[in-house]
Amino acid sequence: MRAGKFIFFTFFCIFGSSLADESTDAFTGDLLRAVFSQSNVQQNTVLSPVSLYDVTALLQQGSGGNSLEELTKVLHADAPTTRKRYADLIRSIKADHSETQLEFANKVYIENGFPIQESFRSVAVQDFQAGIENIEFKQAQQAADDINDWVSENTHGRIKDLVKSDSLTPDTAMVLLNAVFFAGNWTYQFEPYGTVDSSFTTLDRQTKSVSMMHLSETLMAGEIEELNAKFVRLPFRGDEFSMIIVVPNDVDGLSDLIDKLQEDHLASILASAERRNVDLSLPKFKFSTTSKLVPTLQKLGLNDIFTDASNLTGIASSPPLYVSDVTQKADIEVDERGATAAAATSVTGAGSGLPLNVLYIEANHPFMFFIVNDIDFLPIFSGWVGNP
Incomplete structure (x- = not known):
């Protein structure tokens, strides 16, 4: 039986919640070191650790065996812990903020007729508050357009063309997406x-x-x-x-x-x-970064989900699933008034x-x-x- 594949993307947007703990903190440090060691020839880099963590944590909910062990190690927390923390985070993010604009969205696109486990669907919808939509990946250009429209809408037009049609094939079963948008001005503005x-x-x-x-x-x-x-x-x-x-x-x-x-x-x-x-x-400063994160996650110790050894039976028992791509696209702008930034990640398949x-x-x-x-x-x- 031919294996299915899926992709996850994260994107994040900011202009100008409460979850920080040792696991998120450690993941951020791991991510920055891995990306820098692999791409230090780049002049500038912007990433959204929380966006990548969110999508990877959703993937963790449907994993088993050694795949689950690797995801737990990389995320520095087990699946029940990440599920609860991100359920709390999303509720916090969606609360009203007095003088800033903060939005957070998860999306799961599923191939028409592809059977996913009801337990995974429930976690995605209830805990991660993800929208779930069927799509025809065989119509690659239309599917890419639909996904990119969702990305653009949830980043207020900051992130465009995240998904290329040639990244979607007849084997593509699922695409996971996360978007975060933040807008704010400095308390003390630069004159x-x-x-x-x-x-x-x-x-x-x-x-x-x-x-x-x-x-x-x-x-x-x-x-x-x-x-x-x-x-x-x-x-x-x-x-x-x-x-x-x-x-x-x-x-x-x-x-x-x-x-x-x-x-x-x-x-x-x-x-x-x-x-x-x-x-x-x-x-x-103003710049954008597109990061292909499979090598980065492999450097952190996440390997099985990208191979035939992948165990994502908590998402679908048949056909077998593996991850084919992880991409994050981000941009940031900082000036006298505040900061503006955007990012997207996808997974396919005090004093x-x-x-x-x-x-x-x-x-x-x-x-x-x-x-x-x-x-x-x-x-x-x-x-x-x-x-x-």
């Missing part, structure tokens, strides 16, 4: 008149002129001796979300910074934050006190960023800027 042309040293040690923004404000910030870096929290209006900028002290310190995240996760880094007078220089001395943070060389919620620092977006 446009303070933006000036300045120099930035790129990953390949070239110097270029960039539009450098400037902000002098009392913010949560700090220095991390173990990481040889400085960081600052830039809050969005509404006091629910922030962008964390982490700048290595050394011009070529990005690689060491990412490597050390294994020992110093985001929550523990931010626990050292103090209210400081900060003088920040930050370049405006208070008096201000201290001024902390100067000059992001004039490669640095990292995170977009998090302010309760538990759930990493919604993360990445690095090497060439703004």
Whole structure:
């Protein structure tokens, strides 16, 4: 019997919840290190760890045997735990937010007539709040158009053409999708008149002129001796979300910074934050990233689901299923008013006190960023800027 295949994509969109725990934190560190080690020639990268985690956790619900063991290891949590956490997360995300726009959507496209297990359908609909729709993958161009329309609609037009028709074949049985959209403006906006042309040293040690923004404000910030870096929290209006900028002290310190995240996760880094007078220089930047994540997930230890050894019988008992593609497409824009970003992933088949001395943070060389919620620092977006 011919095996069926499915693909999962994640996409995430942000302009300008509460789930952070050791498992999500560890997954983020693992993901960033794996992607950087495989694609460090890229100038810039933006990823949505929570989007990829969500879709992979949904896949975990239908896995068994060694496939389940691998997924549990990669996600740092078992299936009942990830199911409960993401059910709580989705409810939190869909709640009203005072001054930000946050949307979260899951979708499962299933080949017409393909029999999926009712238990998986129930988990997808009730816990992951996924819409389920039948589709004719044999009509590849129409199916790709329908999927891309859903992606575009759920990212407010930020992500287009995520799925190519040639990635859909007569063997395609299912496509899993996640979309997150966030829009927010800075609490403390950079004054446009303070933006000036300045120099930035790129990953390949070239110097270029960039539009450098400037902000002098009392913010949560700090220095991390173990990481040889400085960081600052830039809050969005509404006091629910922030962008964390982490700048290595050394011009070529990005690689060491990412490597050390294994020992110093985001929550523990931010626990050292103090209210400081900060003088920040930050370049405006805008870029997009398309990440093919099968090699990345294999590097993290996820192998069976991409081969004939795949055990996804909790999704469908027959024909056998395997994952053929995992793709995330994202873009981000940061300017004086706020941050704007978008990403898509698919699978087919804190402190208070008096201000201290001024902390100067000059992001004039490669640095990292995170977009998090302010309760538990759930990493919604993360990445690095090497060439703004």
